[in-house]
Amino acid sequence: MEAIIKLENVNFYYDKGKPTEVHALKDVNLEIKAGEYISFFGPSGCGKSTLLYIIAGVERPDSGKVIVNGQDLMKFSSRELAIYRQIGIGIIFQNFNLIPSIKNFDNVTLPMAFLGISPKKREQRASEIMARLGVAELMDRYPFELSGGQQQRVSIARSLANNPPVILADEPIGNLDSVNANNVLDILKEFNQRDGKSIIMVTHEAWSLKDVNKIFYMRDGAITKIEEKGEKMAVKKVGAGYYHKNLFPELPVIEARAKVMASLILRGYSQEEIKRLEYFLSHYLRNQIDKETFRMVLDRPYKEGGVGLWKQRAKKIADYMENIIKEEKELEVLYKKLERDPETPLYEEVEKIQRWLLGDFTMKITPLQARRLNEIVMERIRNIILPEHFQKILNLPKDEGGVGLKIRTSLKITEKLETLLGREGGIEAITKTANA
Amino acid sequence: MPDLEKYQQPQFFVSEEKGHNLRIGDLFRLSLRVFKVRPMRTFLTILGVSVGVGTVLFLVSLGYGLQYILIGKLAATEDSLISLETYYPAESDLNISYHDIDNIIAFPETEEVSPVGEFSGEAKSDSLSGFLLVKIIKPNFFRLSGIKPDLGSTFTENEKGTVISNTALRLMNIKEDQTSLGKDVSVKIFYPNQDGLDTKTVSIESRLVIKGIVADEFSPPFVYIPSDAVAEKPPFFQRIFAKAKDINTVEPLRDKLIEKGFLISARIDLVNQAKKIMVVITTVLGIFGITALIVSAIGMFNTMIIGFLERIFEVGIMKSIGATSRDIRNLFLMESLIMGLLGGIGGILVGIASGELFNLGVNYLAANLGGKPVNLFIYPMRFILLIITMSGVVGVLSGFWPARRAAKLSAKQAFTK
Numbered sequence: 001m002e003a004i005i006k007l008e009n010v011n012f013y014y015d016k017g018k019p020t021e022v023h024a025l026k027d028v029n030l031e032i033k034a035g036e037y038i039s040f041f042g043p044s045g046c047g048k049s050t051l052l053y054i055i056a057g058v059e060r061p062d063s064g065k066v067i068v069n070g071q072d073l074m075k076f077s078s079r080e081l082a083i084y085r086q087i088g089i090g091i092i093f094q095n096f097n098l099i100p101s102i103k104n105f106d107n108v109t110l111p112m113a114f115l116g117i118s119p120k121k122r123e124q125r126a127s128e129i130m131a132r133l134g135v136a137e138l139m140d141r142y143p144f145e146l147s148g149g150q151q152q153r154v155s156i157a158r159s160l161a162n163n164p165p166v167i168l169a170d171e172p173i174g175n176l177d178s179v180n181a182n183n184v185l186d187i188l189k190e191f192n193q194r195d196g197k198s199i200i201m202v203t204h205e206a207w208s209l210k211d212v213n214k215i216f217y218m219r220d221g222a223i224t225k226i227e228e229k230g231e232k233m234a235v236k237k238v239g240a241g242y243y244h245k246n247l248f249p250e251l252p253v254i255e256a257r258a259k260v261m262a263s264l265i266l267r268g269y270s271q272e273e274i275k276r277l278e279y280f281l282s283h284y285l286r287n288q289i290d291k292e293t294f295r296m297v298l299d300r301p302y303k304e305g306g307v308g309l310w311k312q313r314a315k316k317i318a319d320y321m322e323n324i325i326k327e328e329k330e331l332e333v334l335y336k337k338l339e340r341d342p343e344t345p346l347y348e349e350v351e352k353i354q355r356w357l358l359g360d361f362t363m364k365i366t367p368l369q370a371r372r373l374n375e376i377v378m379e380r381i382r383n384i385i386l387p388e389h390f391q392k393i394l395n396l397p398k399d400e401g402g403v404g405l406k407i408r409t410s411l412k413i414t415e416k417l418e419t420l421l422g423r424e425g426g427i428e429a430i431t432k433t434a435n436a
Numbered sequence: 437m438p439d440l441e442k443y444q445q446p447q448f449f450v451s452e453e454k455g456h457n458l459r460i461g462d463l464f465r466l467s468l469r470v471f472k473v474r475p476m477r478t479f480l481t482i483l484g485v486s487v488g489v490g491t492v493l494f495l496v497s498l499g500y501g502l503q504y505i506l507i508g509k510l511a512a513t514e515d516s517l518i519s520l521e522t523y524y525p526a527e528s529d530l531n532i533s534y535h536d537i538d539n540i541i542a543f544p545e546t547e548e549v550s551p552v553g554e555f556s557g558e559a560k561s562d563s564l565s566g567f568l569l570v571k572i573i574k575p576n577f578f579r580l581s582g583i584k585p586d587l588g589s590t591f592t593e594n595e596k597g598t599v600i601s602n603t604a605l606r607l608m609n610i611k612e613d614q615t616s617l618g619k620d621v622s623v624k625i626f627y628p629n630q631d632g633l634d635t636k637t638v639s640i641e642s643r644l645v646i647k648g649i650v651a652d653e654f655s656p657p658f659v660y661i662p663s664d665a666v667a668e669k670p671p672f673f674q675r676i677f678a679k680a681k682d683i684n685t686v687e688p689l690r691d692k693l694i695e696k697g698f699l700i701s702a703r704i705d706l707v708n709q710a711k712k713i714m715v716v717i718t719t720v721l722g723i724f725g726i727t728a729l730i731v732s733a734i735g736m737f738n739t740m741i742i743g744f745l746e747r748i749f750e751v752g753i754m755k756s757i758g759a760t761s762r763d764i765r766n767l768f769l770m771e772s773l774i775m776g777l778l779g780g781i782g783g784i785l786v787g788i789a790s791g792e793l794f795n796l797g798v799n800y801l802a803a804n805l806g807g808k809p810v811n812l813f814i815y816p817m818r819f820i821l822l823i824i825t826m827s828g829v830v831g832v833l834s835g836f837w838p839a840r841r842a843a844k845l846s847a848k849q850a851f852t853k
Binding site for chain 1 (some may be wrong): 457469472513753759
């Protein structure tokens with residue numbers, strides 16, 4: 001079959017000609033066929049998102065050709081590019097990027113409005129697609145009233161509004177908990193298999209590659225390997241470790257192991273935090289530090305050179321690693337185990353903790369307050385802020401960036417959170433109750 | 437593997453819909469977001485424009501109002517504007533004779549004339565009498581001269597009577613108000629003899645009913661009486677109002693009269709003079725108003741720039757999901773147009789409200805001081821329409837630069853933030 005998207009010798013620089021120049025894409029050549037579900041897979045900063053936005057006609061490469069459906073995007077006027085974005089592609093973002101000031105329904109109809117479709121047709125189409133994605137009842141709400149998973153489904157509906165043949169997904173599950181992440185992956189798979197949409201997904205999370213047909217491994221702005229998943233591979237059901245080995249073939253086993261485990265354990269944390277865990281983990285795996293030191297550096301605040309986990313979680317991870325080393329399991333087995341039973345991602349935990357924290361109080365909080373509370377709970381858990389900071393922000397008025405709670409309430413909530421963080425198995429208990 | 441049979445070859449760049457741009461209705465709907473996102477700021481900006489536009493309207497309609505009052509006073513009747521008040525220079529010692537009148541009537545440019553004879557006389561009420569100036573006129577005098585009684589009405593051919601000045605009433609100890617209308621006076625006229633040394637007294641056959649009162653504190657007391665009521669015709673006249681056939685014959689008529697040695701005083705000259713002065717006054721008032729409008733336009737410009745800076749991210753998202761540069765530009769322009777127009781409408785309310793309030797205050801003062809109520813403000817419809825258009829233009833202009841910048845933004849902005 002003809003390639004629907006074809007890149008020839010594409011080079012892209014950031015800040016070209018300045019001291020900060022970065023050669024983000026180096027002689028990239030690739031072909032994507034109609035109906036394929038492919039992924040650009042690689043670590044942060046490897047240029048995979050840049051590549052996606054070049055295909056989206058958002059970035060213009062410094063050299064090379066971008067051929068879409070036989071036409072060179074480089075020769076398009078800005079209006080033609082806009083029309084291409086209207087009907088040629090649909091984009092899904094990591095942080096959803098719904099327009100906050102209009103209702104979800106209007107967000108979904110917006111691409112159709114840009115195309116100039118009549119309001120009647122728009123309504124019909126938006127209702128259809130939103131119903132299919134299970135967000136029909138959220139039509140009349142605003143994006144900030146939705147959970148991350150719901151927002152992402154609305155944004156998928158938006159990307160499909162004009163029924164484009166290609167869907168571009170930039171880290172679509174990066175901001176989602178595991179349940180919602182799986183849900184989004186299922187939706188992408190369905191639109192690929194049932195509707196024949198070509199899907200290009202950018203990801204750094206190996207486990208999200210499960211439904212992909214073809215993987216472009218990327219490092220430092222270049223495609224290092226292209227792998228087509230045949231029937232065999234699909235049957236074998238390879239784990240995340242397999243992809244990481246493909247991505248970093250030169251790394252010693254221990255480093256690769258540390259890398260993949262760090263990113264699985266700290267899902268939802270920042271890249272810097274993950275890198276730091278990876279560093280300590282590789283030392284621990286090599287037996288260069290003992291378990292107690294490992295636990296201590298996990299617990300130590302980020303500013304002081306640690307990973308910044310709170311005490312209880314540090315201990316849990318240290319115990320976990322100790323087991324792994326003792327059992328000396330095969331790498332593959334480990335990955336699979338982690339994948340099947342991943343550490344609860346931070347987002348889910350924070351949501352649950354927030355609900356638990358507010359459980360005793362009758363007051364209502366606004367979406368803004370909820371978001372702020374989430375942020376500081378997350379920062380407290382990651383040991384970025386101290387209990388007294390936490391309490392202070394709770395009490396600070398809303399327009400000064402605080403949550404705007406009364407002083408008594410904020411003292412109580414702080415106390416409640418601290419007993420939880422200090423108690424053995426506290427969070428698990430809450431998580432279990434919340435799940436039940 | 438994907439089910440490729442269901443997949444149809446993509447039809448890029450072919451769409452049944454032709455537009456590829458936002459419709460007007462969508463532009464409008466999307467632009468209204470500002471009222472939801474930033475209600476306070478939007479309201480304040482519109483209020484600012486309203487105050488600016490309101491000031492323009494207040495000052496300019498004051499100018500119009502003053503002009504109307506002044507010119508209305510000057511040009512009381514349409515005929516008075518094409519009538520020429522004709523008299524011999526005082527130093528010539530000449531009076532207008534019947535022969536002169538016939539000559540003037542004979543001009544092809546003349547439509548009609550109204551001679552005025554002014555003589556000393558005496559008016560007498562119940563008991564008191566006073567010396568005054570008697571002006572013998574024909575009823576068409578009021579129409580041609582543009583003079584109107586401030587109280588009551590004029591007399592006509594059929595309904596004889598008199599129009600008298602308030603100072604003349606004072607002489608006879610008659611109240612200078614409404615209640616005096618309908619009272620009657622008897623008038624005597626002293627015609628000079630041919631030698632000019634002696635006088636001949638002529639009495640009016642019957643008493644004359646006061647039909648109108650002219651308020652005039654500055655002239656000596658006088659009374660208008662119809663010439664029909666005078667048994668003996670005046671020997672000569674002091675002045676004559678000659679009405680031209682139409683506005684185009686005013687100047688030829690004036691030339692001919694000047695040729696005959698007359699002096700001319702034309703109302704239309706006064707009106708033209710007054711108009712020139714009023715244009716200057718209205719312009720000065722307008723400039724004050726425009727200054728206020730410029731200040732509020734700068735405020736609005738500022739709001740639009742802030743709005744632009746805040747929405748760089750949003751513009752990026754919109755562009756990445758298919759908005760053309762034109763859509764983005766139109767969105768910003770529509771927003772500023774709406775704000776400008778609302779400012780214009782608000783300004784008209786502010787301007788009219790403050791004008792009426794001011795007028796009320798002035799009239800309250802005037803009533804207390806014994807003056808007549810006036811309407812200082814006039815709001816011509818075409819000026820109101822002009823103001824709405826202008827505020828729309830101000831809106832579009834202040835949104836122009838942010839709109840252009842927003843349109844030029846790359847979709848990339850959505851992701852680099």
